[in-house]
Amino acid sequence: MSTEYSAGGPAGAPAPGDVVLAVRDLTVTFPSDAGPVQAVRGVSYDLHAGEVLGIVGESGSGKSVTSMAVMGLLPKTARITGSVEFRGRELLGLSEKEMTEVRGKKIAMIFQDPMTSLNPVYKIGWQLAEAVLAHHDVSKAAARERALELLEIVGIPSPDKRIDQYPHEFSGGMRQRVVIAIAMANDPDVIIADEPTTALDVTVQAQVLEALRAAQQETGAAMVLITHDLGVVAGQADRVLVMYAGKPVEIGPIDGIYYQPRMPYTVGLLGSLPRLDQRTQDKLTPIPGTPPSIVSLPPGCPFTPRCPLHTEICREREPALLPALGADHLAACHHSDQLVNHDRAMEIFSTDPNAAPGQGPRDGEQGTEPDAGPDRGEGLDRSLDQSIERDLAQEADSGPAQDSGVTPGRDARLGPDRGSGHPTEEPGASPTQHPDQDPGQNPDQDPGQDRQSGAAQ
Numbered sequence: 272m273s274t275e276y277s278a279g280g281p282a283g284a285p286a287p288g289d290v291v292l293a294v295r296d297l298t299v300t301f302p303s304d305a306g307p308v309q310a311v312r313g314v315s316y317d318l319h320a321g322e323v324l325g326i327v328g329e330s331g332s333g334k335s336v337t338s339m340a341v342m343g344l345l346p347k348t349a350r351i352t353g354s355v356e357f358r359g360r361e362l363l364g365l366s367e368k369e370m371t372e373v374r375g376k377k378i379a380m381i382f383q384d385p386m387t388s389l390n391p392v393y394k395i396g397w398q399l400a401e402a403v404l405a406h407h408d409v410s411k412a413a414a415r416e417r418a419l420e421l422l423e424i425v426g427i428p429s430p431d432k433r434i435d436q437y438p439h440e441f442s443g444g445m446r447q448r449v450v451i452a453i454a455m456a457n458d459p460d461v462i463i464a465d466e467p468t469t470a471l472d473v474t475v476q477a478q479v480l481e482a483l484r485a486a487q488q489e490t491g492a493a494m495v496l497i498t499h500d501l502g503v504v505a506g507q508a509d510r511v512l513v514m515y516a517g518k519p520v521e522i523g524p525i526d527g528i529y530y531q532p533r534m535p536y537t538v539g540l541l542g543s544l545p546r547l548d549q550r551t552q553d554k555l556t557p558i559p560g561t562p563p564s565i566v567s568l569p570p571g572c573p574f575t576p577r578c579p580l581h582t583e584i585c586r587e588r589e590p591a592l593l594p595a596l597g598a599d600h601l602a603a604c605h606h607s608d609q610l611v612n613h614d615r616a617m618e619i620f621s622t623d624p625n626a627a628p629g630q631g632p633r634d635g636e637q638g639t640e641p642d643a644g645p646d647r648g649e650g651l652d653r654s655l656d657q658s659i660e661r662d663l664a665q666e667a668d669s670g671p672a673q674d675s676g677v678t679p680g681r682d683a684r685l686g687p688d689r690g691s692g693h694p695t696e697e698p699g700a701s702p703t704q705h706p707d708q709d710p711g712q713n714p715d716q717d718p719g720q721d722r723q724s725g726a727a728q
């Protein structure tokens with residue numbers, strides 16, 4: 272179905288490789304009684320036509336506020352600086368009417384809760400057909416046909432029956448797939464999906480991710496996929512941006528981020544992921560401590576109190592985001608060179624109580640400053656060597672570790688290869704929800720909850 276529009280931005284589809292969204296030095300500050308909340312402190316990225324950029328980081332790192340700023344959805348109290356260009360057009364400073372045009376026709380947003388976007392009093396088919404009619408000059412019958420097609424693409428079983436049902440008759444995962452279908456109906460150039468699978472169980476998550484992938488391929492849209500889980504972006508993203516305390520701390524191609532991270536925080540996120548090559552004696556290694564308060568950030572690198580590699584300079588000066596592995600892989604760390612050539616860099620967050628200097632805080636010290644001196648970073652080589660020696664000794668005792676055929680660093684749930692790592696379950700064939708199951712009995716329905724309509728336009 273072809274699209275003709277000019278309102279809200281440039282008409283016509285962007286060419287492959289075009290920058291569709293250019294975010295530059297974006298900052299967002301909220302006033303509060305305790306002082307200014309520096310939620311976003313200088314985010315820059317380019318999103319190219321057709322690519323998927325994963326934005327990853329712990330809760331409160333500024334992922335959603337960054338995207339809400341792009342969409343013009345922040346409260347009026349927010350102070351925003353920087354630039355957000357959509358296909359060359361500056362979005363910051365547009366009127367609400369102009370932003371509504373952009374949101375409706377150019378950039379679609381998918382939220383964690385699908386009921387943010389669905390209207391509970393209208394049938395699914397009506398809502399989908401409305402989205403089609405809003406963007407295409409077609410008859411109502413053709414819009415319904417397209418609605419059916421879209422439901423099929425996102426994996427809704429028996430779409431001819433489902434099309435005449437209400438949102439409350441759908442499970443959470445199916446509602447999210449309907450929201451994705453509505454986003455497709457809008458023929459956006461950019462889809463921003465903010466934790467689209469967080470509220471769903473793992474099997475349904477895989478199906479929704481598959482639906483997202485289908486939507487992205489069908490529309491050719493570029494996508495920003497926001498999640499706190501590096502495992503979710505493993506099978507989806509081309510590039511990953513890691514955020515910490517309101518700033519990007521690492522950005523690069525997905526393979527570089529997974530196999531050659533250059534920022535200890537990214538290493539920590541990877542270390543807390545289950546991996547298929549993990550041996551039974553290996554524990555997942557959580558990052559100790561908690562993120563800092565963004566109301567009164569001390570000078571220096573905000574990750575210092577949690578970082579096993581920190582030295583004096585880390586306390587004094589916040590590192591800039593600089594090329595760390597070629598021009599397209601940037602990291603913000605004074606000591607990123609210490610992560611080079613260390614396949615076992617995960618060991619820097621070891622919880623081993625006999626850990627050598629350079630390893631993470633011990634049990635009971637979470638959130639506190641590691642107590643070694645300024646040469647702590649230099650201990651990394653030593654501690655890695657020791658841990659590798661330990662591993663080799665264990666392997667010698669118990670025979671060679673079983674070869675899983677999987678390269679280290681991949682999420683066990685998504686498989687070893689990005690291309691083949693997509694979930695393979697048939698949409699609609701979840702073991703937790705049989706396609707023919709009465710949707711009215713699904714436990715994750717919550718028809719009574721409060722909703723806004725139209726947010727995923």
Ligand SMILES: Nc1ncnc2c1ncn2[C@@H]1O[C@H](COP(=O)(O)OP(=O)(O)OP(=O)(O)O)[C@@H](O)[C@H]1O
Nearest residue numbers: 301308310329330331332333334335336337346499
């Ligand atoms: N309207 C607001 N007023 C004041 N502070 C806010 C507002 N919205 C967000 N914040 C603060 O901005 C920071 C970043 O929030 P944001 O929602 O972007 O985090 P996030 O990375 O999306 O986290 P999560 O993974 O939990 O969704 C948080 O500390 C949050 O409390």
Ligand code: SF4
Nearest residue numbers: 572575578585604605
């Ligand atoms: S080594 Fe220093 S700059 Fe790098 S992440 Fe750790 S504390 Fe920050």
Ligand SMILES: [Mg+2]
Nearest residue numbers: 334335336465
């Ligand atoms: Mg969020």
